[in-house]
Each structure stands twice: as C-alpha cells, then as structure tokens.
Amino acid sequence: MKYHREQLFGRWYNTDTDEKGIQTSEYAELAADGSFEITFLTFDDKGEVCDKVVELGDWGLVGDIHFTITKSELIAKELYAADLADSGNYHAYRVLQLDNQIFEYQHIETNEVYKLRRVADTVGHC
Structure with missing residues (x-):
C-alpha cells in the first residue's frame, strides 16, 4: 500500500505499561521539512517521570x-x-496502518510493532 508523507505531519503519542507495571510514553512530532522530535518518558510506580530522553x-x-x-x-x-x-x-519500519488518527508500524529488523495516536490540535472538537 502507498501512503503519503503529508499523512504523518503533526504530533503523535503512545502510552504503554509493560509486564512489570512500568509505564512509558512516547510523543513524536513529525515536521513537513523531514525533521522529527521524539520524547520518551518513563514513569515510576508513583506516576512521576523518572527518565526522559528527547531524540532529534x-x-x-x-x-x-x-x-x-x-x-x-x-x-x-x-x-x-x-x-x-x-x-x-x-x-526502518513497514507501515501497517495510517489514517488521520492511527499510525501503526513494524520495525523491519526486530518485528516490534508500534501504534501511535494523533494528538488533536483543537481540544473539545471531534
């Protein structure tokens, strides 16, 4: 299936909890000029950020x-x-699903699957 770069412009997020109860969140901003900023957060058992890494x-x-x-x-x-x-x-990743709300992709080497949701720019509007 062919997708268009424009479908990825904007902000995306995912929050997950592993088998040990550790919560992680990812916030990705993909810009039209081909640059990205991805923030990875890890939370402790009290829900406070214990690790933060930003990749550019x-x-x-x-x-x-x-x-x-x-x-x-x-x-x-x-x-x-x-x-x-x-x-x-x-x-490198193979895109499994991409629409205006969901971006799901699979790492080419590890086969790990990631699923991000679009961050709405306008609060309170559907």
Whole structure:
C-alpha cells in the first residue's frame, strides 16, 4: 500500500505499561521539512517521570516504508550529537496502518510493532 508523507505531519503519542507495571510514553512530532522530535518518558510506580530522553533527527516515508535517522539527543537539558556511524541511530519500519488518527508500524529488523495516536490540535472538537 502507498501512503503519503503529508499523512504523518503533526504530533503523535503512545502510552504503554509493560509486564512489570512500568509505564512509558512516547510523543513524536513529525515536521513537513523531514525533521522529527521524539520524547520518551518513563514513569515510576508513583506516576512521576523518572527518565526522559528527547531524540532529534530526520524522518521519511517512501511507499509503505517509514524511516528515522537520529542525529542528536537531549538528556537533562544537554544536547548531545548522535554518532552517525552507529547503526543504532538508523531505523526502518513497514507501515501497517495510517489514517488521520492511527499510525501503526513494524520495525523491519526486530518485528516490534508500534501504534501511535494523533494528538488533536483543537481540544473539545471531534
């Protein structure tokens, strides 16, 4: 299936709880210029943030393949350049579902599936 990059412009989120009860959240902003900012939060058992990592980089969509290149990380208000020679900063995914509310995709190598929901820009409107 072919998707259009424009479908991904905007803000997306996911919140999940693992088998140990640890809650994590992901907030992604995908810009029209191909840049991204993704914030990963981990919460303790009291619901307070115990870890926060912000990744910045480039993204793209070709057919049903979504890809990201992490170029820097913001940790504790310090910006660190990513090692662009590290293959761990490059990811490719197959899009499973993409519409105006849901973005579901699967990592090409690990087969892990992610499902994000669009963040509404206007509160209180359907």
